[in-house]
Ligand code: SF4
């Protein structure tokens with residue numbers, strides 16, 4: 001059977017327009033009763049990567065969250081929301097992103113994304129032990145509301161990657177250290193989704209204004225004017241790829257998602273319903289159109305060569321405000337980005353020999369001061 005993805009055009013973030021689009025998308029997939037019933041515990045999982053204002057487009061836009069929340073609230077379900085943000089408490093990040101106010105107005109409570117719940121997953125592609133946020137396991141159903149963005153590590157951050165936030169913050173960092181290779185990391189992303197498959201009921205993607213270029217936090221706005229809906233996160237991400245003219249084979253979660261039975265990604269396996277996709281395709285969308293560089297592929301290279309070919313984060317010191325977020329976020333010990341001599345007055349610098357290229361520092365930088373660059377030698381090889 002084919003996977004179904006509803007493509008719904010939405011011109012802007014005005015709540016009236018978003019409400020119509022969200023209701024239409026959910027209706028096309030069978031209506032909200034297909035995804036939630038009264039008294040069930042339903043977790044809304046937006047992208048709350050960092051405490052950025054909505055107009056920065058790092059997080060799920062508040063009116064998208066609102067329109068989805070209103071639809072599910074009307075079922076009589078017991079609603080809560082949360083995400084494991086890169087930095088700061090859920091409430092602080094949600095307040096800055098404009099989500100908390102919406103949730104408070106609708107009586108939707110914040111979830112516990114601090115408490116760790118260990119689980120075993122013998123059927124995993126790679127991560128046979130996972131340490132999830134307790135709130136995720138408390139939920140009868142999860143509605144994942146991803147943001148359409150690029151990502152320096154995994155090419156895109158979409159429906160599958162949104163569930164990385166189901167790991168509490170420290171666990172996320174730990175996984176980056178354990179899985180520095182993007183292909184291993186992508187297997188883990190698929191494992192998290194596969195483990196939660198029975199709970200993950202609906203995937204929605206906010207692509208009204210997407211982020212292109214230096215995503216997932218330092219990119220530029222790209223008005224894609226679209227919301228996507230599906231019960232298959234792999235198929236949804238494949239349609240995202242089609243919208244930005246990116247070969248889905250360049251996104252490792254596609255093949256691993258298919259291999260594990262999580263979803264499908266080939267065009268003849270996906271039925272698109274709703275609006276005509278063709279006028280929404282943006283072939284000029286700024287995204288890296290080649291497979292992710294395999295840091296571990298450089299295993300065959302000596303270390304000094306590996307550092308000369310692997311894409312690396314680079315700080316633009318004119319933009320850097322020396323907030324220290326990148327230092328705090330860096331998961332390796334000793335830090336691969338740090339202030340010289342520990343002097344808080346000095347801006348951070350990199351030690352690329354220690355850097356595992358997880359790009360967490362780039363993700364969390366509030367000033368778009370960190371970009372991913374391929375060294376000259378790497379450009380000749382990749
Ligand atoms: S997170 Fe960005 S702005 Fe803050 S210290 Fe690091 S590079 Fe500078």
Ligand code: SF4
Pocket residue numbers: 313329330331332335336337350354355356357358359360361362
């Ligand atoms: S410096 Fe940045 S990319 Fe390198 S390990 Fe630290 S957070 Fe990851």
